[in-house]
Structures are given as structure tokens and as C-alpha cells.
Amino acid sequence: DAKTTQPTSMDCAEGRAANLPCNHSTISGNEYVYWYRQIHSQGPQYIIHGLKNNETNEMASLIITEDRKSSTLILPHATLRDTAVYYCIAPTDSWGKLQFGAGTQVVVTP
Amino acid sequence: DTGVSQDPRHKITKRGQNVTFRCDPISEHNRLYWYRQTLGQGPEFLTYFQNEAQLEKSRLLSDRFSAERPKGSFSTLEIQRTEQGDSAMYLCASSLISRYDYNEQFFGPGTRLTVL
Numbered sequence A: 001d002a003k004t005t006q007p008t009s010m011d012c013a014e015g016r017a018a019n020l021p022c023n024h025s026t027i028s029g030n031e032y033v034y035w036y037r038q039i040h041s042q043g044p045q046y047i048i049h050g051l052k053n054n055e056t057n058e059m060a061s062l063i064i065t066e067d068r069k070s071s072t073l074i075l076p077h078a079t080l081r082d083t084a085v086y087y088c089i090a091p092t093d094s095w096g097k098l099q100f101g102a103g104t105q106v107v108v109t110p
Numbered sequence B: 001d002t003g004v005s006q007d008p009r010h011k012i013t014k015r016g017q018n019v020t021f022r023c024d025p026i027s028e029h030n031r032l033y034w035y036r037q038t039l040g041q042g043p044e045f046l047t048y049f050q051n052e053a054q055l056e057k058s059r060l061l062s063d064r065f066s067a068e069r070p071k072g073s074f075s076t077l078e079i080q081r082t083e084q085g086d087s088a089m090y091l092c093a094s095s096l097i098s099r100y101d102y103n104e105q106f107f108g109p110g111t112r113l114t115v116l
Helices: none
Strands: A009-013 A018-023 A033-038 A045-050 A061-064 A070-075 A084-089 A104-109 B005-007 B010-013 B019-024 B031-037 B044-050 B053-057 B065-068 B075-079 B088-095 B111-115
Touching: A009 A018, A018 A033, A018 A084, A018 A104, A033 A061, A045 A061, A045 A070, A070 A084, B005 B088, B010 B019, B019 B088, B019 B111, B031 B075, B044 B065, B075 B088
Parallel strands: A009 A104, B010 B111
Antiparallel strands: A018 A070, A033 A045, A033 A084, A061 A070, A084 A104, B005 B019, B019 B075, B031 B044, B031 B088, B044 B053, B065 B075, B088 B111
């Protein structure tokens, strides 16, 4: 799996966009970038994934740089319920295990 | 509720006892994963199955741990001779392997184990 690096924590004001960076400079050409989040006392939840192109779904947008060495997860209008630990993962085998790091603790404040 | 259930939700045991956890995945899902999470850390991979076949085990998984998925449906994770260091949240996830490269793992609520 490609090593990923994320900030330990970040704060975001409710209603504002939250931009979560992730570095994955050793990613190989066929490794996807996945984002999961874990709300306190719950199991992780899938958010979005991408390979080369930017992606958007009902939860978030994923921007991947052209060289694929980094990506940004965007929560367009953060709510208090978005307070969670966010994990950026680049598994070698998309169908295998997920290697979670420490993630980014995001706190959304009123 | 993701559709993945785990039982029990909480287990307190004494050191040296054996414990068994159960995971019921989403019914049509053919992949089932087990992870362990300690306080302040991200989940750590333990093992995974495709149908009833166990495809990978973590090197960190001691021989006191065993997992089964006998009919390719539910799975059990047993820990023999528990130690205090086994105290953690044990998470189960399932997914449906398909012709797409996209693998969304659906996680259960976890079983919290406390070893006294």
C-alpha cells in the first residue's frame, strides 16, 4: 500500500467547506485513493474513492493532483455531524485489506 | 445501520479465558474482513475471507486468534487464552467483489472487548 500522510487535526466552522489534504507520493499508477471516516463509537464509513479524475458524490468531492501524489477531500458545507476522524487510504489491492493510519480528526464547530 | 451486525457489542472477560465474536455481513457480500482498533489508533487489519476461504491473515495475528466463515455467510473470531493486550474494539466489514475495481467496505458497530 502507498504510504499516506495526513494532518493530525483540523477545525472547521459549521456551514463552511472543509478541505482535508492527503499526501501519497509513492502511489502507483493503478492504486486508488479511498476516503473513509469514523464517527465516535461507530465503525468506519466509506466516503469516496478515485484514481485519476476528480470525483463527486452526495457526501463529498475528491480532487486528485495530476501527478497523483496528493489529494484533497472536500466537504462542501460542513455540519456538526461531520465531526469525525477522516482516513485517506491507497491500497495496493482495492479488494484486499484497508491499511488505516491515524487519520485527521476534524472538529466542526458552531 | 449498515446492515452488518456484530454480537456481542460488549464483552468483559478475565485473562486466560476464551472468547468468540460473531459477525453477520450483508447477505450477498462475498468478502468479509476483521479489524482491531485500540484507543486513539486507526483500525488494524486482522484477516479476510472470500466466501468461506480465508485469503489473508496479518503477520501480527498471534496463533491464539482464529477466524472462520464456514458457509460463506457469518463469521466467527475466537481468541484463546485472552491477555490484557487483547482489549480493543473488534470490527467486521463486508463487501461485494464485482467486475468493478471499486470496493466499498461496510463496517459493523464492533465488539468491544475488555480483558481484566
